[in-house]
Amino acid sequence: MxxxxxxxxxxxxxxxxxxxxxxxxxxxxxxxxxxxxxxxxxxxxxxxxxSGWIDMHVHAFPEFEPYGDEIDEIGVKQGVTTILDAGSCGADRIGELRGNAERARTRLLAFLNISHIGLERVDELSRLEWIDVEKALQACRDHKDFIVGLKARISRSVVQRSGIEPLRLARVLSYETHLPIMVHIGSAPPMIEEVLELMENKDIITHYLNGKPNNLFDSQGDPLPELLAALNRGVHLDVGHGTASFSFKVAEYARKAGIRPDTISTDIYRANRLKGPVYSLANVLTKFLYLGYSLEEVIYAVTEKAANWLNRPELGRIxxxxxxxxxxxxxxxxxITLTDSEGEERxxxxxxxxxxxxxxxxxxxx
CATH class of the missing domain: 2.30.40.10 (Urease, subunit C, domain 1)
Structure with a gap:
């Protein structure tokens, strides 16, 4: 040009x-x-x-089902210039993901799944032997300009009998690589209080507005003390809407309590892009306008705030x-009708x- x-x-x-x-x-x-x-x-x-929108949580490895999609379909074709694949691949296939990125128009960075098999299975942390520290360390060395953090999905269906131990191992790996952890939260066990206790400065809680019983707010809609303590330690809140992880009710609790998102992301992949409830980053941003956030706040969460987390301030400015x-x-x-992950419409x-x-x-x- x-x-x-x-x-x-x-x-x-x-x-x-x-x-x-x-x-x-x-x-x-x-x-x-x-x-x-x-x-x-x-x-x-x-x-x-x-500045170009940044989606902090996508699944852009089309070879994996159900959590996969084409990079540009969830990137530039939706107005998103930078996407972060949130742990689709572990050490076994992170090189393939990077190869895909080099052929795409959208800028792609990645969180490395601490399980070397990644999302080849959806219970990837149910066996501790799938967390191969040496493989993960080598992947981080080989792809240090591509991998921006580690990903651990810490909910019952993923960890099963492994409990909180995968997150403990992720913490050790984080110290060795100097990379933060994005932690997927969901159904218990482990209990959310156990998860929060292990999170540190610059780590990311994704799905923080999920409506599952094991969420970050009590029955009165007040934030858990453990959440407030984590925020004081510098833990970062990411939306990660997804198919099952965004509730209007919880989002209203959060806004009333002043618990605002650091970054707004989709957790998008083929099924929830085509059939909802996610559809696009623009659709998720619109939900936050509906909730009463200003246009400046909403766009800040997918530009400057995300770029600063990445230590790439140039991506967040014009x-x-x-x-x-x-x-x-x-x-x-x-x-426009907006639908959350509980099927509630606004x-x-x-x-x-x-x-x-x-x-x-x-x-x-x-």
Whole structure:
């Protein structure tokens, strides 16, 4: 993309109208609306721009069922420029995932499943011998610029009789690799209090708004003391909507208690993309608008906040000299039915619709 492309009269989430000039895959100039010149003018009146959306929890290894999908189907085609595969692969197949990433338009990073078999099975932590520390360490050495953390799914159906021990082993591996852990929470055992006790600064609780009995809020909707203690230690809250892990009721408890998401993510894969209740990152963001969060808060959670967790601040800003890493989207008026993981429906009167994304110097229309 050598010619100067001007995104004319596009609006930032704080309401400022600007022109953004892109050449050779980089942002070369940002001016007031109507002032930039270039060889191609794209009228973006009515559109918002942000730095490229980052989805912190996806499953992008299509070879695995049920938790798999094509990278670009859940990436740039949905306006998402960076996705983080949340533990689809362990040490056995992380190299294949990286190979797939190199052929995709979407930027892909990964959490390494602490089980070397990954999601080849959905009870991947039920046998402790599947947690091969040496294999995991070697994978982290071989793919150190690709792996951003470790993933441990700590819920009853995954760990079975292994209980809390997989998370203890993940903690040891975290110390050896200096990588944080993303912890999937769900049904007990283990009890959520045991899980929280082992979490430290920069670790991620994903599915924090799930509606299962073993969740982070008591029967009155108040946050558990162990959750508050974990947040004080710097533990990060991620939505990870998924098929079974987002409840409007719990999300309302959380907002009332001031327990806000650090990052908003989908836990998307083929089935919940095509048949719901996830559909897309935009659909999940719309749910947070419905819950009363501002557009700035919602977009911040998938741009700057996510980029800062990754220690990649350039992915969360729009600045001349940086790579053109942008998402264009519209905030549309109209009734839309939103469904949570419990089957509960809410009617919203506005929704976010992605229109395109720039990543790696290439524009993809949504």
């Amino acid at each position: 050598g010619d100067k492309v001007v995104l004319r009269n596009v609006k930032t989430v704080n309401g400022h109208a600007v022109d953004i000039v892109i050449a050779f895959g980089k942002i070369v100039e940002i001016t007031r609306a109507g002032e930039a010149s270039g060889s191609e003018i794209r009228d973006c009146t009515g559109l918002y721009v942000s 600045q001349a000299g940086d790579e053109a890493n942008l998402t264009l989207f519209e905030l549309k008026s109209g009734k 009617i919203a009167d506005q929704y976010i619709e992605p229109r395109g994304a720039f990543v790696n110097g290439t524009f993809t229309e949504c």
